[in-house]
Amino acid sequence: MQTFSQKVNPEIEKFLESDPVKMYIGGRWTAADDGDTFQVLDPGTGKPIARVASGKASDIDRAVKAARTAFLKTGWSSIPANDRAVILHRLADLMEGQQETLARLESLDVGKPLAQAEGFDIPDAIRTLRYYADLSVHTRRREPIAISGFEASTIRVPYGVCGFIFPWNFPLLLLGWNISPALAAGNTVVVKPAEDTPHSTLYFCKLAEKAGIPPGVINVVSGFGETAGAALASHPGIQRMSFTGSPEVGRLIAEACGKNLVPVKLELGGKGAAVVFDDVDVDAAAKALTAAITLNSGQVCCTATRWIIQDKIMPRFIEQAVQNLKDVETGIGYGGDPKTKMGPVVSEKQRKRVLDYLNRGEKEGAKTLLEGGEANVEDHEGGFYVKPALLTGSIENVCAREEIFGPVAYVIPFEDEQQAIEMVNYSHYGLANSVWSSDLNRANRVAESLVAGNSWINTHNIFKQGIPYAGCNLSGIGGGVLGPETLLDYLRPQSIVRPLSRA
Ligand code: NAI
Numbered sequence: 001m002q003t004f005s006q007k008v009n010p011e012i013e014k015f016l017e018s019d020p021v022k023m024y025i026g027g028r029w030t031a032a033d034d035g036d037t038f039q040v041l042d043p044g045t046g047k048p049i050a051r052v053a054s055g056k057a058s059d060i061d062r063a064v065k066a067a068r069t070a071f072l073k074t075g076w077s078s079i080p081a082n083d084r085a086v087i088l089h090r091l092a093d094l095m096e097g098q099q100e101t102l103a104r105l106e107s108l109d110v111g112k113p114l115a116q117a118e119g120f121d122i123p124d125a126i127r128t129l130r131y132y133a134d135l136s137v138h139t140r141r142r143e144p145i146a147i148s149g150f151e152a153s154t155i156r157v158p159y160g161v162c163g164f165i166f167p168w169n170f171p172l173l174l175l176g177w178n179i180s181p182a183l184a185a186g187n188t189v190v191v192k193p194a195e196d197t198p199h200s201t202l203y204f205c206k207l208a209e210k211a212g213i214p215p216g217v218i219n220v221v222s223g224f225g226e227t228a229g230a231a232l233a234s235h236p237g238i239q240r241m242s243f244t245g246s247p248e249v250g251r252l253i254a255e256a257c258g259k260n261l262v263p264v265k266l267e268l269g270g271k272g273a274a275v276v277f278d279d280v281d282v283d284a285a286a287k288a289l290t291a292a293i294t295l296n297s298g299q300v301c302c303t304a305t306r307w308i309i310q311d312k313i314m315p316r317f318i319e320q321a322v323q324n325l326k327d328v329e330t331g332i333g334y335g336g337d338p339k340t341k342m343g344p345v346v347s348e349k350q351r352k353r354v355l356d357y358l359n360r361g362e363k364e365g366a367k368t369l370l371e372g373g374e375a376n377v378e379d380h381e382g383g384f385y386v387k388p389a390l391l392t393g394s395i396e397n398v399c400a401r402e403e404i405f406g407p408v409a410y411v412i413p414f415e416d417e418q419q420a421i422e423m424v425n426y427s428h429y430g431l432a433n434s435v436w437s438s439d440l441n442r443a444n445r446v447a448e449s450l451v452a453g454n455s456w457i458n459t460h461n462i463f464k465q466g467i468p469y470a471g472c473n474l475s476g477i478g479g480g481v482l483g484p485e486t487l488l489d490y491l492r493p494q495s496i497v498r499p500l501s502r503a
Pocket residue numbers: 165166167168169192193194195223224225226228229230231233244245246247249250252253267268269270300301353403404405
């Protein structure tokens with residue numbers, strides 16, 4: 001048995017004991033066809049957690065076929081929505097019962113503070129599952145169309161097999177956000193979790209099994225992007241595809257889906273801005289934005305990374321922000337340690353990316369207000385820790401333009417409203433921004449002028465089931481997640497028409 005820096009419960013010990021951890025295809029726990037495995041590391045120590053089956057194209061093919069068979073034969077797609085909802089609520093109940101296990105697995109894989117996984121990631125995944133289970137019961141699947149001379153209606157039916165590829169920043173939360181509407185609508189799914197963070201998704205399958213979800217309805221193939229991921233996105237047997245991750249890979253997914261004419265949903269990155277006017281409580285705004293940029297060690301696609309501050313309050317804002325970031329710096333630590341305010345980033349690769357951006361930003365002339373860089377945590381020397389950083393300078397700087405995905409904020413002063421709007425919209429991304437002002441008319445006006453899927457006012461990073469969350473431009477296509485319409489994205493409309501008979 002392994003020894004963990006993090007306390008793990010007996011449920012996790014049992015789950016990880018099956019070294020290597022197997023994939024879940026067609027209701028069976030299975031090794032990869034070629035027997036290959038890969039090592040998953042604890043980002044807080046750099047040490048191995050477990051070996052996991054490394055799926056390839058033939059495993060994806062098995063999973064897609066299992067999902068197809070389940071779609072046609074298990075009744076999942078044809079039973080009343082209510083019956084499916086009952087089973088999905090049962091799954092949500094089981095997730096609630098194992099909330100601690102799921103949260104610990106998430107903290108172990110991602111490095112995030114356990115309190116965050118327990119207080120947000122896991123409950124939010126459960127809330128989303130319940131939301132779509134309920135919504136699906138009340139979704140009309142047969143709507144008559146009033147048209148002269150014909151009896152016509154639109155029916156809505158599930159598509160079939162839906163593919164999902166997820167990133168490593170919020171593994172279970174994104175699983176919940178994305179597969180819940182697909183399942184509630186009656187589809188079957190094949191999931192490829194990120195190679196850095198497969199455990200909570202695989203453990204979720206144990207609960208799905210217990211809940212009585214028929215074999216083949218949920219399939220998870222662990223493995224790498226270039227092999228398992230690419231094979232899933234280009235498989236001719238899928239009817240829909242969804243990807244969350246970087247724009248570079250998003251393009252590859254869209255290309256593969258384009259070739260097969262498979263509809264695709266892309267949730268890509270962001271370079272979110274916060275516009276702070278001079279009529280705010282400066283200390284409170286600085287505190288909120290500091291919390292945003294250090295949440296999940298900055299690995300949040302919609303977080304506030306560009307702080308656009310009205311010039312009059314700039315000095316005071318910077319002073320406060322630096323003080324707050326330094327305070328977080330004193331709380332950098334292991335995810336499983338209750339004192340930890342900010343954990344490591346997910347991998348050495350990600351740490352290097354963040355540090356490279358700091359170097360490039362400086363080379364392009366950014367001024368450092370708070371020096372970031374590698375952080376060392378006592379007794380956790382091998383962990384992938386980075387310090388928060390604050391930069392300022394031109395809006396053209398690489399650190400002001402590109403997604404860094406680390407605890408690095410970039411502050412820029414503005415003079416008037418119009419200039420602030422232009423600065424925000426200078427980005428090619430379009431996921432989320434916020435406006436901070438005590439003048440709510442102005443805040444609304446500015447919020448509506450920002451080109452992005454989400455504008456928050458006097459807050460940032462708000463996600464609620466029922467409020468659509470989507471990106472535009474480089475941030476994504478295909479309608480997003482969390483909205484009521486998302487359920488309809490997983491139901492194919494079909495018109496049924498016959499001449500009117502008066503008999
Ligand atoms: P990535 O986009 O490469 O990985 C996301 C998922 O895509 C993983 O499951 C991966 O296995 C899969 N994947 C990779 N290459 C693939 C391919 N050719 N075909 C199919 N699937 C493939 O993200 P990465 O490299 O881990 O992170 C790089 C940057 O991407 C981050 O620094 C961040 O800026 C951005 N990112 C954005 C996320 C978001 O939530 N929007 C999440 C993760 C990363």
